[in-house]
């Protein structure tokens with residue numbers, strides 16, 4: 001990360017010494033790893049709040065403490081726009097991510113109904129069957145491309161089963177998700193157009209599904225949510241489009257990438273795998289530390305009013321990027337942060353965000369992570385990355401990693 005040369009592009013309230021050249025969609029050093037690349041931004045001496053002229057110009061919160069504080073306070077840091085570039089955020093119509101309390105609260109209740117811990121416990125056996133089938137198919141082969149063969153398939157199959165949607169729609173929906181979380185384009189306007197097309201694609205997809213499930217009984221997530229009430233009234237069709245589309249987007253891209261990051265680390269740390277295999281309870285409790293170590297989301301908040309924060313003047317409408325990687329991997333929050341330490345307590349992170357919008361799907365995400373580890377360890381003996389493996393990392397609103405070839409000696 002360099003101090004940006006183009007300091008003349010900054011608005012007048014941005015001090016020259018806060019300007020750094022950070023492109024969230026093409027981080028410096030990304031070839032070494034997504035988390036490693038974000039960590040370069042947090043080197044000693046970098047202030048809590050820096051500004052980059054990239055992606056339309058925005059602030060970045062660089063410490064865990066600042067990330068946490070901003071997530072927690074919607075009165076100062078609004079969700080009115082959470083995407084970058086800001087132009088793309090204006091085209092983003094998912095519900096309720098762009099609402100602040102109190103408007104947000106009743107929609108959040110509808111989401112929580114479909115994703116509650118009780119609801120997730122109820123579906124655990126079905127989720128386990130999906131994991132077992134996938135792992136059993138690859139176990140005798142002695143190798144897999146984890147990202148394509150498991151991570152991109154498992155959470156999506158789980159989600160489609162819970163939402164009662166046909167599996168053949170998965171490639172189409174996955175393409176739409178990528179258009180939104182890592183939108184192509186050379187300018188903010190081009191990126192906004194890509195995101196808008198993705199958003200419209202989701203709406204067109206869910207529209208007939210919502211109409212068909214309205215007023216029906218059923219225990220799939222979509223039926224539960226479209227038949228919820230908001231402020232004592234059935235949820236509006238327009239709002240239901242945004243709510244169900246968000247559910248698809250959030251369920252399709254996050255766990256997928258988290259699992260691949262986790263598995264690369266495990267393949268390089270057989271001693272940790274041995275520790276997990278030896279203690280069932282430890283394995284069940286390991287999810288929190290895994291989420292801390294492998295955050296994948298970096299979205300934004302919009303400054304709600306002029307204010308001074310951490311020594312800088314913020315203007316209403318300024319955008320602040322919140323890289324969740326810079327909380328879990330901040331040494332001031334967690335000692336030796338790149339190490340997965342199963343005995344770490346307390347565990348400090350913002351991997352699921354914070355405040356009123358804290359991830360509604362975290363119980364599902366946690367269960368998917370644990371079930372994956374349990375079923376993997378049952379059927380796959382000691383494993384490692386294939387010789388010459390070179391995972392390919394991408395940064396964006398949700399980070400991604402491809403090309404994770406794993407090898408093992410099949411059990412005879």
Ligand code: HEM
Pocket residue numbers: 079082095096097108111115159246247250251254255258295296297299324350351352353354356357358359360361362364365
């Ligand atoms: C490792 C996996 C996951 C990560 C890291 C993650 C991360 C996040 C983060 C950081 C937010 C906060 C957004 C904001 O404050 O603007 C969020 C919100 C949300 N997540 Fe997740 N998520 C994951 C999995 C899931 C899954 C599996 C689902 C469900 C299908 C889900 C559903 C949601 C929903 C609906 C929201 C919006 C909540 C609201 O606006 O009130 N997430 N997630």
